Amino acid sequence: MNDDLIYKIKEKKEILKDKITILAHHYQNIEIVKLSDVIGDSYKLAVEGSRSKSEFIVFCGVKFMAEGAAILAKDTQKIVIPDMKAGCPMAEMIDAIRAKEVYERIREGCNKEVAPVVYVNSYGDMKNFCGERGGATCTSSNAKKILEYYFNQGKRVFFSPDYNLGINTAKSLNLKKEEIVKVKRNLSFEGNIKNARLFIWDGFCIVHKLFTTSDIIKLREAYKDIKIIVHPECDEEVVSMSDLSGSTEKIWNSVKDGKPGSIWGVGTEFNFVKRLAGECQDKKIIPLRASSCSNMEEISLSDLAMSLNSISDYLEGKGELKFEIKASETFKEHARKSLEKMIEISEGK
C-alpha cells in the first residue's frame, strides 16, 4: 500500500517538476521526509519557503507553519497543506484580543516601550498584532537574538505563547527572576510589572511538557557518559539539567556531528528521534521518552498523494485546488512585517 503511494507521489513529482516544492518539518514521518525537497526546523522552512520560486509549495507540517509560508508567499504562489487537521494546540493558546489587553496593561504598568514578540507557533492574528506594534516573530533557533535586539533598545518584551521557550531564553540572557513576569491565561500577572523586562504568556507544548527530570536522571544512571540534548519547549528544570538545548535543526546537527560511539539522550518529538537514530548508526540515540506529536502525524502519504493530484488536476483545468491555505488579507501586511523582521534580525541584515 505504502509502496504504491510512494511510487505515485514520485511519479507526480516527476511530472510537476519545479512547479512544486515540498517542504517537510523535522517531525514529519520518515516516508514524507524522504519524498520532500527541503527538511528543516520551522525557521529554515520559513526562509526556504520565502525563497522558493515554485508556483506551489506543499507544506508537510502543521497549520501555523503553512500559514506562515502563505503570509510570506509571492502573489503568484499557492500554499497547500496535505491535511488541514494538522493544528498545534500551543498556537491556539493565545489570540490578538487577549494579547492586546495584556500589552496595554504592561504599557500602563511599567510606563516603558513594549515590543511584542510571538513564537511562530501562533496564527496570523498574533503575527499581525506584533507587526503592527514594531515587534517580531521568533523561532526556537533565534529567540535569544530577537529578545536581545529589543532589550538593547531599552524596550520591555511581551513574549507569547510558549512559557518554556520564554523562560529558557531569559535564563540564557541572564535575566534575574524579578525581571520576569508570568502572564497567566486568565490574564492575571505573577510578579512585579513595574520592574520587569520580560512578560511571558503561559502557553505550553503538550508534547514537550511530558519530559521530566527523572527521565534524565534515569538515563544518566544507566549511561555515565551520556549527553542530553532537549528542545527549549521543555520545562526549565529539564533544560537546566541537560547538556545542550536548541531547535530541531540544532539537535539534528549536534547529534550528527557528535563523536562516533557517543551516547545521546534526546528530549523532543519521538518520530524525529527515531529518524535521527536511524541516521546515526555509529552512535547510540535514546529518546528521553516516547512523546510524539499527533498533529504532525496527521500528514499521511495518502494526503500528500491527494494534494499532488489536486495540483495537477488544477493545472489541467480539471478542478479546484484543494487543501490550499491562504493568509487572511486583514492580517497579511503586518503579519508579514513581523516575519520579515525576524529574518532581518536573525540574518543580521
Ligand code: 13P
Ligand atoms: P522548531 O522551530 O525547532 O522546528 O520547533 C517547532 C516546534 O513546533 C517544536 O515543537
Ligand code: SF4
Ligand atoms: Fe505544536 Fe508541540 Fe506539535 Fe510543536 S510538537 S507542533 S509545539 S504540539
